[in-house]
Amino acid sequence: MLKIDDLFTTTVGDRGFAIFTDSNSYKDGEEIFIFGKVGKEIREWPVTAQIIDPTGEAVALAQLEPDNDGIFSTHIKTGGSLWKHSGFYKLKGIAAMNEDIVPFQYTVSDLVETPSMPTNDIQSLQAENQILQQENAHLQSQISQLQKQVD
Numbered sequence: 406m407l408k409i410d411d412l413f414t415t416t417v418g419d420r421g422f423a424i425f426t427d428s429n430s431y432k433d434g435e436e437i438f439i440f441g442k443v444g445k446e447i448r449e450w451p452v453t454a455q456i457i458d459p460t461g462e463a464v465a466l467a468q469l470e471p472d473n474d475g476i477f478s479t480h481i482k483t484g485g486s487l488w489k490h491s492g493f494y495k496l497k498g499i500a501a502m503n504e505d506i507v508p509f510q511y512t513v514s515d516l517v518e519t520p521s522m523p524t525n526d527i528q529s530l531q532a533e534n535q536i537l538q539q540e541n542a543h544l545q546s547q548i549s550q551l552q553k554q555v556d
Contacts, residue, residue, distance in 0.1 A: 422447065424454065424498030424505045433484045433514035439496060440478035443471045447501040452477050455499075458511075459492035471500075483511060493526070503541055506534050 411540045424441035425555065431437055439454050456465040464487040469477040495525055496507040 421500070422500040422503035422505060423509060424452070424496065424500075426496055426507050426509055428509065430510040431483050432512045433488065434482070435484075436480045436482050437496075437509075438478065438480055439467070439469075441498060441500075441505075443475045443477070443500045445475060447503070448473070448475050450501045453499040454478075454481075456481065457495045457497060458488070459490050459494065462487070462493075462547075463468070464488050468480045484514075485513065488513065492514075493497075502544070504537065506530065506537075 421444040424439065426477070427438035427440075437456075441452065443450070444454065450471075452469040452471060454465075454467045454469060455463055458464050465481045467479050468482060469479055471477045491511060491513045494509055494511045496509065498505045498507070508527060
């Protein structure tokens with residue numbers, strides 16, 4: 406399990422971004438600890454953390470301000486009228502032009518058993534996330550080149 410201390414060794418680059426949760430599984434009523442780090446060139450931008458349920462509906466939203474080191478964190482309590490479905494949820498983090506998605510499992514308390522997400526779906530999402538990160542790095546490089554041309 407990743408801890409907030411690991412952020413000090415996480416390299417995000419000047420314009421990079423990384424977001425994490427403290428677990429990959431939560432039950433009704435538990436708190437999700439969300440934390441991450443942004444690069445020095447985007448520290449002035451707020452970070453948006455959105456939790457999306459298995460049907461694609463947003464169930465929680467937070468806007469976070471990174472500190473001087475680029476570290477940000479918050480707690481979001483699960484449960485309530487919006488958290489209706491057990492299953493696979495996504496934490497979607499956005500910082501400037503960067504996006505990161507963290508999957509996790511959520512169980513509604515009145516259900517006995519929740520089917521887990523198939524491994525191939527998790528692997529597919531991880532591969533998609535990796536592709537998005539590569540595309541983002543490429544776009545950041547192009548922006549940097551264009552800025553040099555303008556200057």
